[in-house]
Amino acid sequence: MFDAHVHLIDPRFPLSENEGYLPRPYTIGDYRKRMSRFDIDGGAVVSASFQGTDTGFMRAALAELGPNWVGVLNPDPDASDAEIAELDRAGVRALRFNLKRAAGDIVTLTMAALRAHDIAGWHVELYIDGSMLGSLEPVISKLPALSIDHMGMSDDCLPYLLNLVDRGARVKASGFGRVSMNVVSAMRRIHTVNPDALMFGSDLPGTRAGRPFRDSDIELIADAVGTDMYKVLEDNARAFYRLPVKVRAAHEDPVPTLPIRSGEPPTLRLDRRDLPKPAPADTVPLPVIE
16 A cells, blocks of 8 residues: 555654644654554655654655655745755655645745756645635646645535546545545545546544544545555555556456356357258349349
C-alpha cells in the first residue's frame, strides 16, 4: 500500500500554533505502530499548517523513511531555484496550498507553483473547502498538475470536483472523518470519471478531524471501486508522485482471467467416413423467380 497523505509532528523541529491549536507529537514510530497491520511500503508526508515553510523536518523524515516516500511542502515564495532542485533530489514532489486553515495570496501561490513545476515538475495539492472550488476555478485551471485533499470536503463541491477530475486532477481518498458527504457515493462518481484519479491517504494522525482513520475505511474504498482497489491503494499515487510503478506477478492479479467452464463434452474430431456426402452431380439448380 502507498499512503498518499500522512502528517508527522516532530517536536525536534519548530512548530507554530494554528488558530490557537498546537498538536501533540506524532512520530514515524507512532505511524508505523498504528499501521502495522497494513503492508505500507511507501507514502507522502504532507506539511501541516503548524510547520509553516520549514523544510528541516521533511528532509529528516524522508531520509529515515527511504526512497519510496515523498514530501509535500507548504510553498515558500522566497525559495531559490537551487533550493527547489535540491528538495526535489531529497524526495519532495509537490506544494500544498492550505486554503482552509491558512490565509494566502492565491496569485502569489500560483506563481510559486508554476515556478516549482518548471524547475522540478512539482504539482499542487489543495486543502480547500469545496464551496470555494467554483470561485477559484479560473485560477486552479492555470495549474499544470493538481490534486484535491479529502475529496473536496462536501457533496456541494462534487460538480466542480468532477469537472476538475475530467480535466486530469487527482483526488485524495482521505480524511473521511473530516468531510460532510457520502464518501462511498463520491468515490464511485470520481472513479467513474477517471479510474486513475483516487489515491488512498490515511490522514494520520487526524488532527482536528471528527474522527481519525479507521481500518474499516479501506472497506469503504473497496465498496466504491471494487476490483480497482490496487489502483487506489497504490498504483495511482505512485504514478502521480513520479515513482516506479510496482510490477506484480501474475498470481497477484486481482482479477485473474479464468478459463470458461462448460458442461458440454469436448468437441471430437469426425472420421472422414462420417462427413456429409457431396450432392449428386446431376442436381439441377432451382430456377430464378423474377
